Amino acid sequence: MELQSNKWMVNLLVCCFFIGVSCNSVEKKIYIHLNYTVPCVRLLNATHQIGCQSALSGDVGVLHVLESEENLDWVLRTGRNPPYLVILEYPLFTRSVMMKLKNGSSRVAGVAVVAPNTNPPEGFSPHTSCPNENTGVYTDAYDPALAHCNMTVWNPLGNGLSYEEYDFPIFSLKDDDDTRVIRQCYLDHNRAVNGSTPQYPLCAMQLYSHMSAVTDTATCMRRNDLNFSISPEMVCDPLGDYNVWASTRPFNNTVKGHKMWESVVIAAARLDSRSFFFDIAPGAESGVSGFVTLLAAAHALKNVTQEAPPNRTILYTFFQGETFDYIGSSRLVYDMQNNQFTVDLDNVHSVVEVGQVGLRADSKLWLHSDPVSRKNSSVNEEMMKLINNFQSAAAGGNVSVEEPGFSQPLPPSSFQRFLRARPIPGVVIEDHRSAFTNRFYESMYDNAEYLNISYPSNLTAEEQLEFVTDTAKALTEVATLVARALYMQAGGAESQLSSIKADPQIVTGMLYGFLVRSNNSWFQQIVPSDLMSHLADRPTNFYVGVHQQSSEPTLLVQYLLANLTGNTPNITQNDCQNQREDEKDTESKHMYTYMWVQGTAPPNSTKREGFCVRSTVRLSKALSPAFDLREFTSKEYSTWTESRWKTIKGRIFLVASHELEMLTLGVGVGILISSLLITYIVSSKADMLFSAGREPATATY
Ligand SMILES: *[C@@H]1O[C@H](CO)[C@@H](O)[C@H](O)[C@H]1NC(C)=O
Ligand SMILES: *[C@@H]1O[C@H](CO)[C@@H](O)[C@H](O)[C@H]1NC(C)=O
Ligand SMILES: *[C@@H]1O[C@H](CO)[C@@H](O)[C@H](O)[C@H]1NC(C)=O
Ligand SMILES: *[C@@H]1O[C@H](CO)[C@@H](O)[C@H](O)[C@H]1NC(C)=O
Ligand SMILES: *[C@@H]1O[C@H](CO)[C@@H](O)[C@H](O)[C@H]1NC(C)=O
Ligand SMILES: *[C@@H]1O[C@H](CO)[C@@H](O)[C@H](O)[C@H]1NC(C)=O
Ligand SMILES: *[C@@H]1O[C@H](CO)[C@@H](O)[C@H](O)[C@H]1NC(C)=O
Ligand SMILES: *[C@@H]1O[C@H](CO)[C@@H](O)[C@H](O)[C@H]1NC(C)=O
Ligand SMILES: *[C@@H]1O[C@H](CO)[C@@H](O)[C@H](O)[C@H]1NC(C)=O
Numbered sequence: 078m079e080l081q082s083n084k085w086m087v088n089l090l091v092c093c094f095f096i097g098v099s100c101n102s103v104e105k106k107i108y109i110h111l112n113y114t115v116p117c118v119r120l121l122n123a124t125h126q127i128g129c130q131s132a133l134s135g136d137v138g139v140l141h142v143l144e145s146e147e148n149l150d151w152v153l154r155t156g157r158n159p160p161y162l163v164i165l166e167y168p169l170f171t172r173s174v175m176m177k178l179k180n181g182s183s184r185v186a187g188v189a190v191v192a193p194n195t196n197p198p199e200g201f202s203p204h205t206s207c208p209n210e211n212t213g214v215y216t217d218a219y220d221p222a223l224a225h226c227n228m229t230v231w232n233p234l235g236n237g238l239s240y241e242e243y244d245f246p247i248f249s250l251k252d253d254d255d256t257r258v259i260r261q262c263y264l265d266h267n268r269a270v271n272g273s274t275p276q277y278p279l280c281a282m283q284l285y286s287h288m289s290a291v292t293d294t295a296t297c298m299r300r301n302d303l304n305f306s307i308s309p310e311m312v313c314d315p316l317g318d319y320n321v322w323a324s325t326r327p328f329n330n331t332v333k334g335h336k337m338w339e340s341v342v343i344a345a346a347r348l349d350s351r352s353f354f355f356d357i358a359p360g361a362e363s364g365v366s367g368f369v370t371l372l373a374a375a376h377a378l379k380n381v382t383q384e385a386p387p388n389r390t391i392l393y394t395f396f397q398g399e400t401f402d403y404i405g406s407s408r409l410v411y412d413m414q415n416n417q418f419t420v421d422l423d424n425v426h427s428v429v430e431v432g433q434v435g436l437r438a439d440s441k442l443w444l445h446s447d448p449v450s451r452k453n454s455s456v457n458e459e460m461m462k463l464i465n466n467f468q469s470a471a472a473g474g475n476v477s478v479e480e481p482g483f484s485q486p487l488p489p490s491s492f493q494r495f496l497r498a499r500p501i502p503g504v505v506i507e508d509h510r511s512a513f514t515n516r517f518y519e520s521m522y523d524n525a526e527y528l529n530i531s532y533p534s535n536l537t538a539e540e541q542l543e544f545v546t547d548t549a550k551a552l553t554e555v556a557t558l559v560a561r562a563l564y565m566q567a568g569g570a571e572s573q574l575s576s577i578k579a580d581p582q583i584v585t586g587m588l589y590g591f592l593v594r595s596n597n598s599w600f601q602q603i604v605p606s607d608l609m610s611h612l613a614d615r616p617t618n619f620y621v622g623v624h625q626q627s628s629e630p631t632l633l634v635q636y637l638l639a640n641l642t643g644n645t646p647n648i649t650q651n652d653c654q655n656q657r658e659d660e661k662d663t664e665s666k667h668m669y670t671y672m673w674v675q676g677t678a679p680p681n682s683t684k685r686e687g688f689c690v691r692s693t694v695r696l697s698k699a700l701s702p703a704f705d706l707r708e709f710t711s712k713e714y715s716t717w718t719e720s721r722w723k724t725i726k727g728r729i730f731l732v733a734s735h736e737l738e739m740l741t742l743g744v745g746v747g748i749l750i751s752s753l754l755i756t757y758i759v760s761s762k763a764d765m766l767f768s769a770g771r772e773p774a775t776a777t778y
């Protein structure tokens with residue numbers, strides 16, 4: 078530790094020794110803070126910790142740009158100046174290289190992965206090959222032949238890197254000026270020419286990503302409790318957020334639990350995604366394709382469900398935290414079972430889930446269902462009706478639907494958590510028949526580029542927002558199909574189907590807003606002014622994060638759903654914010670939510686004219702029941718927590734030889750001792766030196 082805190086002085090001395098007078102300018106050159114660094118962080122579950130961390134004061138290593146897998150020998154064995162900080166170009170960010178580095182971690186100070194500017198041509202998925210293997214419906218008790226992805230390996234490209242534990246920091250760097258400087262520094266100082274040993278000073282890098290939590294969730298929750306009695310310093314927080322939901326008919330939301338007269342069709346999609354690195358999770362195919370389709374379908378159903386309401390209510394639900402053992406859906410089912418949600422589980426008629434639908438080949442979509450519950454003839458009968466409704470909805474459209482084959486289990490999906498509770502008829506719509514079409518599942522490459530979203534180069538940002546891409550057209554067709562099928566499933570008349578059409582303009586706007594930039598004129602209009610700071614000029618990050626506040630995607634989906642399914646009553650801002658239609662109204666707040674959004678500014682004004690949106694949109698907790706029940710080793714519910722940290726940063730500089738460092742350390746220690754001596758002398762003579770009284774000894778720091 079002392080060595081590192083003396084780095085600054087070492088460098089100063091080095092440059093003074095070697096370069097002499099021009100010390101200042103050299104000092105500037107050799108300390109470069111990396112501007113754009115994305116770390117891998119530590120997560121914990123009931124039994125394991127995964128992810129990365131550095132020592133408290135950062136990890137320092139001599140830079141080594143890995144040129145090939147064979148070149149690892151230098152890092153792990155032959156290099157003379159360990160530990161090394163390995164710079165990996167993305168083609169070398171493979172399981173085989175990472176496992177070797179992990180095994181040789183005494184010689185590895187850290188890893189920096191240079192992210193490419195365009196997606197790699199081959200697939201890459203750091204996720205597991207059988208996502209949420211232990212928390213879906215397919216346990217050994219349910220059907221041993223279907224458990225553990227025995228029948229279908231959903232994500233065959235998954236190499237599991239995201240679920241390993243590394244005891245060194247791993248950062249992602251953009252391929253830009255920073256990385257150019259790093260490569261140059263390596264070439265100038267560290268490259269071994271013809272097998273010779275490079276000479277000091279060497280170019281080094283230091284990465285800080287120290288994580289407070291260790292071992293597993295039970296351990297860190299215990300430490301949270303312990304710490305809380307002393308100071309409010311937490312070491313980890315449960316992963317979680319809020320689910321977003323709305324219904325085609327308003328429910329009295331103050332009343333929870335049983336509503337025997339209501340029958341509800343759940344239309345579900347998941348909101349979240351993840352990648353190896355902390356805050357790049359674009360989730361284009363894995364999340365966005367599905368929930369944008371469902372949002373567009375909800376919009377397409379707005380008029381018809383008001384004018385020719387079907388017998389059953391459609392409940393749109395957008396689940397958060399599904400990546401981490403189904404946090405959102407398991408919580409909703411738990412709340413439904415425990416009279417904590419407006420609708421009881423017994424009122425659920427069926428479930429229609431929109432999964433990954435953005436990469437449809439030859440215009441086919443697949444309707445996945447659960448072969449086990451279909452062995453029950455009454456469930457199977459309802460299933461046949463559901464499939465028929467989809468077939469009628471697809472008739473005459475450009476999209477056809479098919480079933481993948483009777484014995485195949487469901488892909489990873491929120492619907493599995495409903496089936497765990499009771500056999501409910503339902504389908505999951507996907508663009509794949511068996512294994513995922515998605516070659517970048519839960520990786521940073523599952524982005525707009527992968528969904529083929531591109532714009533003519535001469536368009537302004539505003540024109541891009543309006544431009545209807547081919548991807549948007551394709552998803553609009555899917556949304557129309559889903560909307561029509563939902564209407565039929567809710568008991569609506571077939572004669573109405575032709576009036577149900579999704580709007581490509583809405584779909585393209587949402588794709589742009591989530592995958593290119595949320596800071597656009599449309600999203601600005603439909604959010605309240607205090608959410609403006611959440612809009613950004615980059616793709617949205619769909620990593621679920623910790624439970625304290627709702628994240629950017631939750632907020633955006635909440636306001637979009639309200640805009641797309643709600644109305645605009647002409648009421649004052651004051652009444653709107655007080656959840657009422659007028660001053661005497663005390664009932665409406667049970668049925669609706671009112672949100673004041675900022676709207677647009679009229680042509681010759683700069684002041685926006687806000688308006689009130691009335692909708693049935695609400696949030697419900699997406700926090701794993703394991704934390705309410707304090708069952709931190711639960712096998713039933715998600716136990717994922719995220720460690721806290723203080724500093725995430727990286728920098729590069731030149732290091733002197735070890736001998737010189739020791740010399741500087743000696744000088745440093747000398748200075749320290751003499752300053753301690755002086756302090757001692759001064760404080761012992763303080764009464765004499767300073768006449769004012771001392772500060773009280775109880776001052777807190
Ligand atoms: C791990 O490293 C040790 C030497 O440190 C070596 O003997 C062993 O074969 C390595 N294991 C793997 C899986 O590479
Ligand atoms: C996979 O399923 C088959 C039957 O379909 C069964 O014979 C086999 O034992 C199962 N494998 C595992 C690992 O459970
Ligand atoms: C915790 O995560 C690890 C790593 O992914 C996994 O092997 C293990 O089964 C998980 N534990 C539980 C109880 O889910
Ligand atoms: C980092 O950002 C600062 C200020 O934005 C800039 O001056 C500097 O050149 C950047 N560093 C690199 C290595 O790009
Ligand atoms: C490296 O070796 C090659 C051939 O052995 C020689 O031509 C070259 O000059 C050497 N380079 C340096 C920098 O010594
Ligand atoms: C909703 O339920 C609450 C609590 O039971 C009740 O006070 C209120 O009158 C109900 N509102 C409507 C519109 O039914
Ligand atoms: C709903 O109906 C209104 C007026 O009847 C119409 O202007 C609007 O375009 C319709 N919306 C949709 C999505 O069909
Ligand atoms: C962009 O360029 C295309 C031809 O490349 C042209 O047809 C189109 O009008 C241009 N759009 C704008 C907004 O300039
Ligand atoms: C819907 O309600 C109407 C009128 O109450 C009834 O005639 C019809 O049979 C119901 N349809 C279904 C599918 O339950």
Ligand SMILES: *[C@@H]1O[C@H](CO)[C@@H](O)[C@H](O)[C@H]1NC(C)=O
Nearest residue numbers: 602603639640643644645690
């Ligand atoms: C939805 O937003 C648009 C602006 O993009 C606005 O014109 C419309 O009135 C809003 N509708 C509702 C119900 O909020």
Ligand SMILES: *[C@@H]1O[C@H](CO)[C@@H](O)[C@H](O)[C@H]1NC(C)=O
Nearest residue numbers: 645646647648649650659688
């Ligand atoms: C909204 O209400 C105000 C005052 O009650 C009225 O002046 C205005 O014309 C109304 N606007 C619309 C669009 O109805």
Ligand SMILES: *[C@@H]1O[C@H](CO)[C@@H](O)[C@H](O)[C@H]1NC(C)=O
Nearest residue numbers: 678679680681682683684686
């Ligand atoms: C906006 O400006 C135009 C001309 O600049 C004027 O004719 C119009 O009345 C103005 N509108 C408002 C609402 O002030």
